[in-house]
Amino acid sequence: MARKLGVGIVGCGNISxxxxxxxxxxxxxxxxxxxxxxxxVAKAKAxxxxxRAESVADLLAADDVDIVVNLTIPAVHYExxxxxxxxxxxxxxxxxxxxxxKEGLDLKKRAAKKGLRVGxxxxxxxxxxxxxxxxxxxxxxxxxxxxxxxxxxxxxxEHWHPNPDFFFQPGAGPxxxxxxxxxxxxxxxxxxxxxxxALAATPQKFRTIANGPRNGQKxxxxxxxxxxxxxxxxxGALVTLNASWxxxxxxxxxxxxxxxxxxxxxxDPNFFGGNVRYTTGSSEVKRTPAWQHPFGVPNQKHSxxxxxxxxxxxxxxxxxxxxxxxxxxxxxxxxxxVVDVMTAILKSAETGKFVAMQTTCERPAALGPKEAKALLAxxx
Numbered sequence: 001m002a003r004k005l006g007v008g009i010v011g012c013g014n015i016s017x018x019x020x021x022x023x024x025x026x027x028x029x030x031x032x033x034x035x036x037x038x039x040x041v042a043k044a045k046a047x048x049x050x051x052r053a054e055s056v057a058d059l060l061a062a063d064d065v066d067i068v069v070n071l072t073i074p075a076v077h078y079e080x081x082x083x084x085x086x087x088x089x090x091x092x093x094x095x096x097x098x099x100x101x102k103e104g105l106d107l108k109k110r111a112a113k114k115g116l117r118v119g120x121x122x123x124x125x126x127x128x129x130x131x132x133x134x135x136x137x138x139x140x141x142x143x144x145x146x147x148x149x150x151x152x153x154x155x156x157x158e159h160w161h162p163n164p165d166f167f168f169q170p171g172a173g174p175x176x177x178x179x180x181x182x183x184x185x186x187x188x189x190x191x192x193x194x195x196x197x198a199l200a201a202t203p204q205k206f207r208t209i210a211n212g213p214r215n216g217q218k219x220x221x222x223x224x225x226x227x228x229x230x231x232x233x234x235x236g237a238l239v240t241l242n243a244s245w246x247x248x249x250x251x252x253x254x255x256x257x258x259x260x261x262x263x264x265x266x267x268d269p270n271f272f273g274g275n276v277r278y279t280t281g282s283s284e285v286k287r288t289p290a291w292q293h294p295f296g297v298p299n300q301k302h303s304x305x306x307x308x309x310x311x312x313x314x315x316x317x318x319x320x321x322x323x324x325x326x327x328x329x330x331x332x333x334x335x336x337x338v339v340d341v342m343t344a345i346l347k348s349a350e351t352g353k354f355v356a357m358q359t360t361c362e363r364p365a366a367l368g369p370k371e372a373k374a375l376l377a378x379x380x
């Protein structure tokens with residue numbers, strides 16, 4: 001039986017609750033300490049979840065921390081991950097794990113030098129719904145994928161987030177903040193991207209916070225909030241990706257993929273579950289039969305009902321992969337290629353030119369029902 005690798009969480013903001021609360025579902029990991037730029041926040045989380053609160057320096061030096069989970073804001077992801085690798089710890093980061101290909105290549109070099117692993121969210125592509133789509137594609141049910149559309153559109157975070165400033169600064173925006181879910185899923189389903197083209201706009205120069213203690217305050221917008229892009233994949237597929245925080249309502253599906261033999265409607269890649277529908281040839285679109293995948297089972301109650309949430313699955317997979325000496329699915333190579341795609345989209349929008357990828361990657365191994373069950377602790 002694999003032992004549990006010790007986890008230290010750096011950054012105790014909103015997303016940390018997910019890692020603290022869901023990590024017990026999985027084998028191979030145990031959260032042991034946490035740190036935050038605000039010591040009081042770290043102490044509160046430590047007390048709530050029964051772990052140590054300490055400084056970043058002490059956490060990085062701790063003998064019982066094998067993996068540092070980097071949940072800081074994107075602007076400092078690289079710096080914290082670099083420090084963790086230099087201190088001898090594996091790293092698993094929230095998305096995007098870096099903000100440039102150069103930063104990612106530097107982390108890759110540092111990790112390789114010390115024999116360490118780097119992993120990154122999102123891991124939602126490991127969900128039951130998306131692995132079902134992967135299974136349909138891998139079995140040739142749709143033929144070769146030749147095209148698709150993705151739409152991730154809303155009216156921004158200022159309506160619900162009490163401190164939404166960083167969402168509207170360089171390093172965020174809809175492509176870098178929400179794009180990882182969509183592009184990672186596309187890469188695991190279709191393969192790597194060859195080149196991109198895009199147009200972008202910033203319709204509003206300020207956003208007004210509509211909740212919390214800063215209600216009514218305006219925050220500047222210094223990054224594009226509407227981006228229309230086209231991705232050309234190595235297999236020849238052309239996929240449109242529209243990402244915007246300037247849309248009140250729309251009727252587009254989150255993701256559709258078009259194959260030589262049929263079409264599949266893919267649920268929101270920001271979530272693990274959802275209904276998958278597909279058609280072959282000119283047959284009627286149908287809902288797929290039930291697929292008994294552990295990461296498609298609803299396990300959390302949300303405002304609109306029960307949902308499947310298995311975030312930290314990617315972290316657990318990495319921990320078990322380290323011990324089993326196999327590749328992990330939420331790999332540095334995958335995350336770096338996604339960063340390459342996203343930054344290329346923004347560069348294309350800025351320059352008005354096609355931008356070729358600097359990187360490539362292999363599709364991560366599929367995670368079927370049996371493999372997913374092997375990640376779960378018995379009590380799950």
